[in-house]
Amino acid sequence: xxxxxxxxxxxxxxxxxxxxxxxxxxxxxxxxxxxxxxxxxxxxxxxxxxxxxxxxxxxxxxxxxxxxxxxxxxxxxxxxxxxxxxxxxxxxxxxxxxxxxxxxxxxxxxxxxxxxxxxxxxxxxxxxxxxxxxxxxxxxxxxxxxxxxxxxxxxxxxxxxxxxxxxxxxxxxxxxxxxxxxxxxxxxxxxxxxxxxxxxxxxxxxxxxxxxxxxxxxxxxxxxxxxxxxxxxxxxxxxx
Numbered sequence: 001x002x003x004x005x006x007x008x009x010x011x012x013x014x015x016x017x018x019x020x021x022x023x024x025x026x027x028x029x030x031x032x033x034x035x036x037x038x039x040x041x042x043x044x045x046x047x048x049x050x051x052x053x054x055x056x057x058x059x060x061x062x063x064x065x066x067x068x069x070x071x072x073x074x075x076x077x078x079x080x081x082x083x084x085x086x087x088x089x090x091x092x093x094x095x096x097x098x099x100x101x102x103x104x105x106x107x108x109x110x111x112x113x114x115x116x117x118x119x120x121x122x123x124x125x126x127x128x129x130x131x132x133x134x135x136x137x138x139x140x141x142x143x144x145x146x147x148x149x150x151x152x153x154x155x156x157x158x159x160x161x162x163x164x165x166x167x168x169x170x171x172x173x174x175x176x177x178x179x180x181x182x183x184x185x186x187x188x189x190x191x192x193x194x195x196x197x198x199x200x201x202x203x204x205x206x207x208x209x210x211x212x213x214x215x216x217x218x219x220x221x222x223x224x225x226x227x228x229x230x231x232x233x234x235x236x237x238x239x240x
Contacts, residue, residue, distance in 0.1 A: 001057065001060055001098070001101075004053065004056045004057055004060070005101060005102070005105045007053055007056075008046075008049075008050045008053060008102070008105050008106060008109055009105070009109050009112075011049050011050070011052070011053065012037075012045075012046050012049050012050070012109055012113055013113075015037075015045075015049055016037050016113055016116070016117075019033065019036065019037060032201070033201050034200075034201055035117065035119070036200045036201060037113045037114065037116070037117045038114065038117045038118070038119035039114045039117075039119040039120060039121055039122045039124070039125075040122050040123075040124035040125035040126070041125065041200055042110050042113055042114035042117065042119075043110050043114075043125045043126045043127075043128040043129060044125060044128045044197065044198075044200045045110075045113075045200040046106055046109050046110040046113065047106055047110075047128045047129065047131065047132040047135075047197045048197050048198065048199055048200055050102070050105075050106050050109075050132065051132075051135060051194065051197055054102075054135065054136060054139040054140075055139070055160075055161060055164065055165075057098050057102065057136070057139070057140055057143075058139050058140050058142070058143030058160055058164075059143070059157060059160075059161075060098075061094070061095065061098070061140050061143045061144050061147065062143050062144075062146060062147045062153055062156045062157055062160060063153055064094075065091060065144055065147035065148060066147045066150075066151060066152060066153035066156055067153070069151040069152075070151075070152075070153070074087060084235060084236045085232070085236070087235070088231060088232050088235045088236070091144060091148075091231070092141075092144070092228060092231065092232075095137065095140045095141055095144055096137065098136070098140055099133055099136040099137040099140060100133070102132065102133075102136040103129060103132050103133040103136065106129060106132050107129050110126075110129070128197060131193070131196040131197050131213075131217075132197060134193055134196065134217065134220050134221070134224075135193035135194070135196060135197050135220075137224060138189065138190060138192070138193045138220055138223060138224060138227075139164070139190065139193070141224055141227040141228065141231075142160065142164075142189060142190065142227060143156075143160050144227070144231055145227050145230055145231050145234075146159050146160045148230075148231050148234050148235055149230075149234060163190075164190050168188050168189070168190050168191050171185065171188060176188075183209055183210070183211050186207075186209075186210050186211055186216065187211075187216075187219050189223050192216050192219045192220045192223065193216075193220050195207060195210050195211075195216055196213060196216050196217065196220065198210075
């Protein structure tokens with residue numbers, strides 16, 4: 001988990017270095033990229049870069065949760081006196097804590113690179129930090145749900161990664177948005193939060209039909225409540 005949090009800084013450092021070298025070699029690139037690491041754009045850029053790494057904490061949560069079932073430690077905790085609610089709430093709390101840690105690191109990274117770019121500090125556009133928290137919570141909660149439903153780390157990992165990287169990508173733009181309704185694909189579970197933290201340049205072209213942030217936020221919160229309910233319901237009703 002520590003390596004993952006460090007990688008948020010590392011991936012932004014690489015992107016920042018490439019951006020500086022590109023602008024140095026081709027000054028016209030700055031007009032196209034529009035200073036992604038300057039305030040206030042940096043709040044969005046760092047969040048978007050970090051979103052590519054969100055599968056890693058999801059994988060960690062799956063491994064931790066599925067190991068409880070594989071080694072029967074969930075059963076031992078219940079035998080030792082925990083209620084089922086207490087056990088499952090600790091897992092949900094872990095998801096929240098990890099999401100908070102991701103948000104804090106993202107905030108610090110944004111400030112560092114924003115100042116390093118030579119721009120003046122501003123909180124304009126910092127609403128993207130709250131979207132990063134919702135996005136992190138969404139990805140990791142879905143990972144926990146996969147672990148609780150399938151109980152085997154291999155199956156849960158495959159479902160989580162394939163669904164996020166392949167299934168939603170195919171279902172969103174080529175299928176739902178093109179053949180059903182232009183905005184429908186944006187309301188898929190992970191795509192909802194991905195649209196809240198879009199690519200910092202050319203997003204007006206890629207997400208030109210995207211719904212307003214308030215509707216996406218409502219949908220994301222509804223999915224989170226559904227994840228929490230399903231995780232709690234599944235663990236409370238299944239045999240230990």
